[in-house]
Structures are given as C-alpha cells and as structure tokens.
Amino acid sequence: MATLTLLQAVNDGLKTAMRKDPSVVVFGEDVGPKGGVFLATEGLTKEFGKERCFDTPLSEDGIVGTAIGMALNGLKPVVEIQFQDFIYPAFDQIVSEAAKFRYRSGGQYSVPMVIRTPYGGGIRGGLYHSQSGEAYFCHTPGLKVVIPSTPHDAKGLLLAAIADPDPVLFLEPKALYRSVKGEVPEHEYAVELSKLRTVREGTAVTVFAYGAMIPVCQKAAEQAAVEKGIECTIVDLRTLLPLDEEGVLEFAKRTGRVVVVHEAPRFCGFGGEISALIAEHAMEYMEAPIVRVAGFDTPFPNTLEHHYMPDARRVLDAIERVASF
Amino acid sequence: MATLTLLQAVNDGLKTAMRKDPSVVVFGEDVGPKGGVFLATEGLTKEFGKERCFDTPLSEDGIVGTAIGMALNGLKPVVEIQFQDFIYPAFDQIVSEAAKFRYRSGGQYSVPMVIRTPYGGGIRGGLYHSQSGEAYFCHTPGLKVVIPSTPHDAKGLLLAAIADPDPVLFLEPKALYRSVKGEVPEHEYAVELSKLRTVREGTAVTVFAYGAMIPVCQKAAEQAAVEKGIECTIVDLRTLLPLDEEGVLEFAKRTGRVVVVHEAPRFCGFGGEISALIAEHAMEYMEAPIVRVAGFDTPFPNTLEHHYMPDARRVLDAIERVASF
Amino acid sequence: MTTTQLISVIDSEGRVAKEEHSLSKEELLHCYRTMIMVRAFDDVCLKLQRSGRIGFSIPNKGVEATQVGAASALAKTDWIFPSYRDFGMALYHGVTPLEMMHNMFGNGADTSQGRQMPVHFSFLDPIRFVSISSPIGTHIPQAVGAAQAMKLRGEKHVALASFGDGGTSSLGFHSGLNFAGVWKSPVVFLCQNNQWAISCPSSEQTGSDGFAVKGEAYGIPGVQVDGNDLLAVRKTVLAAVERARRGEGSTLIEAVTYRMGGHSTSDDPTRYVPKEELERWAKKDPIARFEKYLQRSGYWTPELGQRVMQEALEAVSAAARAAEQTPPPKLESVFTDVYRDLPAHLRKQGQEAFELASRKGDASAGDGKFPL
Amino acid sequence: MTTTQLISVIDSEGRVAKEEHSLSKEELLHCYRTMIMVRAFDDVCLKLQRSGRIGFSIPNKGVEATQVGAASALAKTDWIFPSYRDFGMALYHGVTPLEMMHNMFGNGADTSQGRQMPVHFSFLDPIRFVSISSPIGTHIPQAVGAAQAMKLRGEKHVALASFGDGGTSSLGFHSGLNFAGVWKSPVVFLCQNNQWAISCPSSEQTGSDGFAVKGEAYGIPGVQVDGNDLLAVRKTVLAAVERARRGEGSTLIEAVTYRMGGHSTSDDPTRYVPKEELERWAKKDPIARFEKYLQRSGYWTPELGQRVMQEALEAVSAAARAAEQTPPPKLESVFTDVYRDLPAHLRKQGQEAFELASRKGDASAGDGKFPL
Numbered sequence A, B: 001m002a003t004l005t006l007l008q009a010v011n012d013g014l015k016t017a018m019r020k021d022p023s024v025v026v027f028g029e030d031v032g033p034k035g036g037v038f039l040a041t042e043g044l045t046k047e048f049g050k051e052r053c054f055d056t057p058l059s060e061d062g063i064v065g066t067a068i069g070m071a072l073n074g075l076k077p078v079v080e081i082q083f084q085d086f087i088y089p090a091f092d093q094i095v096s097e098a099a100k101f102r103y104r105s106g107g108q109y110s111v112p113m114v115i116r117t118p119y120g121g122g123i124r125g126g127l128y129h130s131q132s133g134e135a136y137f138c139h140t141p142g143l144k145v146v147i148p149s150t151p152h153d154a155k156g157l158l159l160a161a162i163a164d165p166d167p168v169l170f171l172e173p174k175a176l177y178r179s180v181k182g183e184v185p186e187h188e189y190a191v192e193l194s195k196l197r198t199v200r201e202g203t204a205v206t207v208f209a210y211g212a213m214i215p216v217c218q219k220a221a222e223q224a225a226v227e228k229g230i231e232c233t234i235v236d237l238r239t240l241l242p243l244d245e246e247g248v249l250e251f252a253k254r255t256g257r258v259v260v261v262h263e264a265p266r267f268c269g270f271g272g273e274i275s276a277l278i279a280e281h282a283m284e285y286m287e288a289p290i291v292r293v294a295g296f297d298t299p300f301p302n303t304l305e306h307h308y309m310p311d312a313r314r315v316l317d318a319i320e321r322v323a324s325f
Numbered sequence C, D: 001m002t003t004t005q006l007i008s009v010i011d012s013e014g015r016v017a018k019e020e021h022s023l024s025k026e027e028l029l030h031c032y033r034t035m036i037m038v039r040a041f042d043d044v045c046l047k048l049q050r051s052g053r054i055g056f057s058i059p060n061k062g063v064e065a066t067q068v069g070a071a072s073a074l075a076k077t078d079w080i081f082p083s084y085r086d087f088g089m090a091l092y093h094g095v096t097p098l099e100m101m102h103n104m105f106g107n108g109a110d111t112s113q114g115r116q117m118p119v120h121f122s123f124l125d126p127i128r129f130v131s132i133s134s135p136i137g138t139h140i141p142q143a144v145g146a147a148q149a150m151k152l153r154g155e156k157h158v159a160l161a162s163f164g165d166g167g168t169s170s171l172g173f174h175s176g177l178n179f180a181g182v183w184k185s186p187v188v189f190l191c192q193n194n195q196w197a198i199s200c201p202s203s204e205q206t207g208s209d210g211f212a213v214k215g216e217a218y219g220i221p222g223v224q225v226d227g228n229d230l231l232a233v234r235k236t237v238l239a240a241v242e243r244a245r246r247g248e249g250s251t252l253i254e255a256v257t258y259r260m261g262g263h264s265t266s267d268d269p270t271r272y273v274p275k276e277e278l279e280r281w282a283k284k285d286p287i288a289r290f291e292k293y294l295q296r297s298g299y300w301t302p303e304l305g306q307r308v309m310q311e312a313l314e315a316v317s318a319a320a321r322a323a324e325q326t327p328p329p330k331l332e333s334v335f336t337d338v339y340r341d342l343p344a345h346l347r348k349q350g351q352e353a354f355e356l357a358s359r360k361g362d363a364s365a366g367d368g369k370f371p372l
C-alpha cells in the first residue's frame, strides 16, 4: 500500500475510476493542463486525453448544468468547483435540477454525477476561500453529501460516490489536503456511503464531527484523556446525507454526553440536525446538554481565522463541560 | 382600522413605505402594470410611476444584483422574487454579496434592501411553486429573515424590514395570502424585528412555528385543548434570523415540552436549530423529547401535497405524544 | 454570422414560391393534425381548469407551427429539452393525449407520479422529451451536456433546447450558449419569441435588436424565422440539425411568433396586452395559414378541417375522462424516487405517515388553487 | 454597433499620429507615476509573499495602462466596481500605498479589518472603489444598480465595472449587461482581456470573435481598444463615460492586453503559458511604450524613469514596514459589521470567545498558506 496525502488519494481515486470506466469525464476550471489549483486532477489530461479531462469557461452554472445533461445521457461526470465558495452560481442547477430530476420524472431520468470541491478554512483564504456550506446541501433532498477525513476514505468514498446512481456532492477538506497522510490501497475499493466511522472509542463523551475537524477533535480528545482522564468516542460522520441516523443515535446513547463539532457557522448548521435528532430520539439517555462547537455566526475572517475556526482548545472546553455536567 | 388580507397588508405596507420615503423602489418580474402574479404590488406603478415600480428582465441574479448596487448608492430597493423557488439564480448575490458587504468592507459599504418572496405550499404548485427555503438563508450570517403570519405583522414587519439598515429576506406565506384577514392600522407602524409573538398561552406544551404553520398549529392546539385538555403555548417566531434566542429558551423552559413545526423538509431545517438551542441551553428543563413536525425529506409533491405538509392532525399527534411522555 | 432577414416560406395567403421541402402529403397532414391536436388539447384543458377539474394549464394558441415545425426536423434518436409550452413536439413524435392527460390530472399513471404541476411533462418514448422543470433556462446547459455526450461517443444525434424570449435573460441561456460555442456541441437552440414573458413584452427583455443576434456573443450563428410558418420553421431547424450532425456546432434560431392566449390559466392578459396587438397577430394564425397552404396543394377542405378538429377534441376528451378516473398516486410515491434506493430515513418517514393515517385518519386535500 | 477595429493611439515606437488628448504634462506624468507605482507595489508584494510576510498577492505586470488609462477618464464622483487586478485605479485617484498595504497585511488598520484576503480592497475616499469580492462577475449587475440610482436621481455620474476575459462567462456579466441594455444605465463595462483566466486561454472562454462583440447581444455598443496603450484606453473610456453622462447608456470596452505574470503568487504560469507568447507580449510592455511617448514629448528621460521607480519603491517599502508593524485586528472585529447593530447572539458568541481566551489561552495561528 502506498502512503498518500488526502490530495493524492483524491487524484488516485479519479485515475482509478477513469481507468475502469470510460464514461467517467472530469472537467471544471483549470482542471486540465494545470491539474487544478490544488493539483487534484494532475496528470489526468495527460493520461486520458482532453476529451476526458478538460477545462471549461468560467461558469459554475455551465459546469454543473452541462454535467447534468451528460449524466442524463450516459456519461458519468465528475466535475470540480474550484472552491466551495464558488459553487453558488450553480446552486440552482444543483438544488432545483440535479436533486430533483429523478423525483420529478418518476425515475425516467436520473443524474448520476459527482461534484467535487474543496471546502473549509485554515489556509488564510478569508471570506471566499474558506466556507463550509454543507448545511445548504444537506437540506436538499435528492442529493448525497460526502466528506472524507482520511486518505483512505478520500479514495474509497470518492469511488463509491462515482459508482452511486444519484448526484453526490463530495466536499474535500482543503486544510487536510497535504497535512494528513495515510495508507491507501492501490486497487479499486469503495467505502460504503451512509456509514459512519469510529475514530476513537471512549465511554465518557461522544464527539460527532467530520472533515478537517477530525484531527482537531483527536487532539482535543488526547488532551482530555491525558490531562483529565476523560475518554471520548469520536465519530466521523463521513456521509452527511443520507446520514447514518441509527448510528448517530446509537453512539449518542452509549455515553449520554455529546459534543458536535463543525467549522460552518453554528446557526442552522449541520450540528443542529445532530442535536435535534438526539433530542428527539434519545433524549432519555442524555445526561448533559448537547453542546455544539462551531464557526461563529459571521462571515469567515482572514487574519483571525484561527479564532473563528474551532480548535482543540474550544473542543476540549466543550468536552470538559459536558463530561462534568 | 381596516380589515385586510395578508396580501392586502403587504400591498399597504409597500404603499406606506413608498409614500414616506422617495428612495424606496420596487421591482421584479411582472410587478409593474400587472401588479405581480399575486397582485402584491397592484397599483404601485400607477401611484408612484414606472421609475419607482417597474418590471425587469427574467433574471433573479439581475434583480438582486442591481438592487445591491442601488442599495449601495442610496436607494432602498424592495424587490420581488416571483416564487421563492426561483430565488436560487440569485443565491450567489444574496449569500456571497448582500450578506457579506458590510463585513468585508469594514462597514464602508452596506446594502439595506428587502427581498420579498412568496413561499410555501398549499396551492398545488408542486416541486417549484411550493418550497420553503428559509433554512438556506438562516444559515447565512449577515442576512435577516422574516416571516409574517398575520396581516398586522405583514405590514408592520415589512415596514421594519424596509427601515432596517441590513438586507432582509421577507418570506410571505402564500397559503395565507387570501385566507387570513385581520385588522391593520392605516398609519405607519413597525413590528420590531427579532421579537417573537405569543399566539396562545398554555402550560402543557410549547409549540414553535411560523408563517403558514401558525393557523395549522392553532387548529391543533384547539383540538388538543378541547379533546384532551392539553393547553399549548404557540410561539410565532416571526424573525428567524437574528432569532430571539432568549425568548425561545424562556418559552421552552416554561413547559418543558416542545414541538417545532415547519413546512420545509426536516433534515437540516430550521426546526433543528430550535431543538439544538434548547438541547444545549435548556436541557435540564426538558421533560420530553423535542419533537419536530416538518415536511418530509423529499422534494415537494403536487397531488399529494396535503400528505406532505404538516397538518393539524400531525401537529396534534406530536402535541399528544410530547404531553403524555 | 447572424441572418437578420426573417426566413419565411408560406406567405399569408398560403402560397409557397418554390416547393422547398420534401414532405409527403401524409407528412404534411401529420403536421397539421398535430397542430390541431395541440389546439384541441388546449381547449379541453381550459374547460377542465375553468370547471375546477384540473388546477392549471398553459395555452399554446399561436405557437403551434413553431412547436410542430421544429419537432418535424428531429429524429426519434434526438433529444428534446422542452419548455412548458412545447408539448406539440411530444405529440408530433407519438406521445398520446392520454399520457399527457395523466399529467394534467396528476394521477397515479402520470410519469411524474403526480409530483409535478400540470404541463410539466416527462417522456422517454418514443423520443426523449426531457422532464420539464419550472425554473426558466436551467435546461439549456443540460441540453448542451446531453449533446456533448453524443459528440464524445461519436453519435450523430442532436439535442434541441427550446425556450422563450424571457428565457434568454436566464443564466442558463448564457452558460449554455457559451459552452456550446466553445465546445461546438450538436445543439439547436430554439428561442420562441412569442413577444411576452407573462406580462413583460420582449422589448423590455433585452436591449438587443431581436434575439437571433445574441448568438454572436457566443460564436454561434443566429437566424430569425417566421414562427407562424410551419414550413419555414421546419426548414430552418432542419438546416441547424444537419449542421449539428455534420459536427459544425450549434445554431440559435429565433422563431418570431405570438402567444395568443394568456401566459397560463391563472393569467388575465387583458390587464396588459394591447387589444390591437392581439388582433394583428390573430390574422397571422399559424394554423389558418397552413390550412391555406394545404388547400392550395389540394390536401385540405373545410370539411376535412372540421373533421380533424372533431376527432382531436374527441380523442382529448376521452383521454380526459380516462385520466380523471385514474386513481391518484399512492402515498408511497411521496417517498420513492428521491434516490434510486429508498434510504433509511425516508423509509421511516413513510412508515410514520402510514401509521399516522391509520391512527388519525388520512390527510385531507386543501382547496388551494394555483394563482397564475 | 460593434467597432471591430482595434483603437490605438500610441504606436510601438511611442509615436502619436495626432495629439488627441488634452492632458497636461503634469497629468501625463501622474499617469506615468501611477503605472510605476503599480509595478513597484507588485514587486514589493511579490518579495513580501516569497519571504512569507504576506500570504498572497496578484501581479499586474502588463495591464497597468488599462487600469490607469481607464481611471484617468473618471471623476471623483464616479464609482469604480473593480476586480482584484485593478488597484492602479485606486492609486490614480489618490489612495495611498499605506492604505493598500494595511490590506495586504490584513492588519487592524485595513478597511476590511483583516477580514478579506490580500488585494480585496475597499475604499470610500477619494473615490468609491467598491469593496472587492472574490466571486467573479457579481459586481457587474451591482455597478448597473449603482449607476441606475444615479440616473434615477438625475445625477450625471457614472459607474465603471471592470472584469476579465474569464468574467464574461459569469452570470453577472449576462445579467448586468442585459439590465443595462434595457435600462440604458450610465455604466462603462471594461473587459480586460488579458488573454488568460488563471490557466485557461481566452480562446477557450468563448466561441465569439473577441469580447467586444458580446455587447450586441444586449444592444450595447462594443469597442476593442489596445489595452497596452494608455492614451487609447483613456480616449475610449472617456468617450464611453461621456456617452453615459449624456444619458445614452452604456458601452462595453474590450481592452486587449496581457497578464505578464502568473495569475497570483500561488500560480506557476510556466505550467501552461507558451514561452513565445510571453516574449511576444513582453515587447509590448505598456510602461515602456508610454515612456517612449513621453520621451518624444520631451517629458521623460531614463534618469527620470529611474528616479520615479526609486521613489515608488521607497514609498511602497515604507508602507510595507509601517503596515507590518500595525497590530492585527482586535478579536471583537470577528463579530462586528455582520449587521450594523450587534445582535444578541453575536454579543454572546463574542463574550464566550473572550472568556475562553482568558480561561484556556488565546487561539494560535495555524501555518496554512494560500494555495493559489
């Protein structure tokens, strides 16, 4: 097995899919000869030709709109939106079209496709190169929303997303692109969608998180264990929609103490859904308030991004509060 | 005082604002001579001329984008999006621009403007004339989101929204446009934003709702009282963002039993935020699970919309379950 | 690149200067019957709506020649990305009035399972008539993508995207034509300039001189055709289709026509349409014009016309009766087709809905009426 | 309507056929000094970025004449809706290098309070240089709205919207030009065709023949101007500005120029830019060309050139030193300016952040670097 960064694992996943299935096409802004601004698509045009990996005009609406048409007609587009912050021109195509095609046509038409896009903070990108918009898409029935946090999952979830019969938004935590490394099988494999992953087990507190918050939570959990003897379970949700709701409830019940962590603003964020699920279906098991640690309810600042984004300090504080309640 | 429908109250609010403040301009698709597809802007072009109430080309991006420019430069645009379902082409302008202008410019530039749009089901409008997208916007710091449920509030909140220094999304429950009537002062007045309204008081269960769900909850609460002797408090949230969080917690604590109702899909919907707030800050007071009654996690169907939308039956069932827990 | 001269074949008296098409009598009559069927379908739907039996419909009076002329230029292997005012294209290729009526009634036999509003059709056979959505213009880049898939596979099929004058202001118009221009995709863009977008006249939709000229912004040839002239539309679309099949890329066609009815059954056009304008265009009725042409060719008599209309009305009325008696969709249809496989949370929500119905009785339909 | 001939005033040897402008020596030298200041600012920022003192910058080498020529056609009462590669326009009107450097360092004196990335400037004085955002094209309809407000109030000011070749594919381009065409708004649309959108050549951005022709789709005259010729840009923009002031509506100007550096400090243009192309354009350097012209006019010597550059570099370096020593924004700046009045939930979140900092220590900055 090769040791790859998360970014290399994405690249490997794309190549694996393209080698296997000639209907997979990759396109977006700068994904061709340049290989994408993060180099996630590096080498694709070279290996597969510019018919299968190509640049487009600067229009996310056009990228997603044409991808939908290709998906309707037998191709398997895997498109890149350069930054998740720039997905909003395609919001109508994603929310009104991709998510609703199968339903409105009674299954006559469907749009199996993947939209890959780097999301999240930690690179001093300010308001428009740091956002975490997952909640918008998770409130959109018909879509699937996937976020890997390890190289292994990045490749395996991406291959599962590409094989999926429905449109998948694949959010890549750009802060982890080069900062996490891990073993990644060279062959083709899939990590099943809608199944959470246990990162760490502990009986005191359950921490739900995903994406770039996983390492942050791991650090906080280590500190909690070492400094306070509080042992946490960390659950990586991985697929946000359709969510493994049974799994979430199961892990919440085990400890009765829950912390939910994400980078996106708190208000109406994805964490609210986790809290609400538990408050509705596992309330009797709760021994403490369900605490969210999230981005503030402000746009994403640049210089002070480290104050804005949840860090181990904030997660640890929440763990301690919940454990000692 | 005149007795007006909610639709007439909106129209009255627009006229009141335009008479008072010459910088108020109204535009959108079909809002001019036709008076809007629901007639909310009826008579405006006639009274104020086509310089102040006019039609636009068919582009929501253009409507909101130009409105932002006008707001930057001293006008007070009050634009209409014909159906909330058609706001998504303007999503980028709303989320990336209107919501972030003040922040990113350190207060040098701001965009006081109102986007009015009818939302919600109940008119056999199917997937694209029935949606309730409030959660998307409530997850967007920098916006305000307001939903009236009575004619009195429709005018008073609209006038407050127009007077507000920040961008306000004003969602009008189209199902109530003509079905609710109420007394509306002829003069100018404002209903303060970010203050909830108590629709009904009762000690057994607190029901949080807004918009077209208010009459549904009222009906359910009457039935609960008459048939089961369960007395509910109904809270009309009115301003969803910034939410009166203290008020929500206060009313949740009073009964310790909470039902949250909205038309939008449940998953990552606004109701999740209410549940999460309570689960975080008033958990100790809760004597029952916090139950959400919401649209299903599917697109909005047409023929079976009455199954999809929460009705008194479903709300009553939740009230009973929560009361008897 | 843009042809600024309006292409016309049949003159107002039904005369054709030079026989430019290769349509047989049967083919011509098929076009005619289809136009009549559109009008009959409209008439019946209007009555159904006025009597409260369906909620909504969209009239096509005045634009039948554009729809049918365009459809006649396509093969069954081509794809149609239609707007809501295009069902003549489906009828032309063999979709039945009954299949359409199921949608108008939103019953359980509707291809969309009663999920969509009336006139939002979806058909796979005998031609791809891609599921119509309400948001304007979104289908334009989709058509480009579908066409591009054909091109990448080396097929010689084309996609036709149809939209209105209002649709040219949409974002999809810009991105769709721009991508097609760069990719040289085999798409035909058919802009039906019927002079109105609900209550907004096409003169307020754009500052440009007509809509065909917009092709130039994308390196796409633009042509204007008399949309009330079936043979001119057919000829123009056919030329564009053949160009696309030859791999030469796309064409923007502006069919100049007129919406003689309201925008929909919820709309009152007398609030904004000048009476003289309507009268002027009524004289150019595309069906009357085609009848004159057929008559000159010896294919038509007033009696034949009456009979065709009579048969069409009967077929549509029979379809309406059958559709009205078809049961509504099942409750489970609310939950299926969101994804290919029913996910756990939707299974649960469906079960709860069934349980509640058995415990508390069924939900009852409201009396909400569509307002426009 | 579209002028397909490239407008040019100064030839490659600095000759001007006929003195077409009314600029005094001082004015000409102000343009020159501004272009040099842009280049100096770029050079210093590149060094700051390479040495890790700032995170990011955007080079302007090659496009200075377009920026400055356009700015020189505007009055202080006009509004500029710039892109991120336009700060020469701000410098021309009197924004200081220090004000700009505060933004590059994202410090507490930055007008955006360090909230935005570098080069996302916002200035109110001495001219409206409207807060730049990253999403491409969104500012185009905004400029139309701001201009329309002027028009409705009867003011004679104009708005200038500046964007790249890539920007013409954006949704804002389409809606902005479309609305301006219908409204005849007093806007000047300046498309800086610098041949590249990051790694995508302008030939893959559109199928049209250049970008000026796109005006026709909106009934807006389009002109192409040599963007490396300051006097030609000034003349063309001035004509458009005057047309707008006269109430005749907007103009689309395509300034044909070249981005001689990478897209940004994160970009490696050698991965995709053909070497010969760069060499070809290097010969057309707009500053060298203007120097030749000034020299012919007797206003310039190599010594003057050196002195102007030296002064500019010193001013910018001094600004950088001062900005670097200016403290970062205060923690509370994270929470303010979301709304005019701090709402309760943000007050609470801010308090919690302060409390946590006092209890658990301050958050520490990561080492994340901007990747492009």
Ligand SMILES: Cc1ncc(C[n+]2csc(CCOP(=O)(O)OP(=O)(O)O)c2C)c(N)n1
Residues within 6 Å of the ligand: B029, B058, B060, B082, B086, B089, C083, C085, C134, C135, C136, C163, C164, C165, C166, C167, C168, C194, C196, C197, C198, C259, C263
């Ligand atoms: C994005 C969007 N905005 C608004 C609407 C509401 N709407 C429905 S039809 C229509 C007018 C369309 O006019 P045109 O494109 O000319 O087509 P026509 O109805 O004339 O055939 C409008 C504004 C919509 N469906 N989608």
Ligand SMILES: Cc1ncc(C[n+]2csc(CCOP(=O)(O)OP(=O)(O)O)c2C)c(N)n1
Residues within 6 Å of the ligand: A029, A058, A060, A082, A086, A089, D083, D085, D134, D135, D136, D163, D164, D165, D166, D167, D168, D194, D196, D197, D198, D259, D263
């Ligand atoms: C909506 C959107 N999509 C993508 C990007 C990423 N991006 C930043 S600059 C750029 C290229 C812009 O090219 P052009 O408009 O020609 O301007 P130039 O950089 O050449 O001045 C891209 C794709 C963005 N900022 N916004």
Ligand SMILES: [Mg+2]
Residues within 6 Å of the ligand: C164, C165, C166, C192, C193, C194, C195, C196, C197, C198
């Ligand atoms: Mg029309």
Ligand SMILES: [Mg+2]
Residues within 6 Å of the ligand: D164, D165, D166, D192, D193, D194, D195, D196, D197, D198
């Ligand atoms: Mg460029």
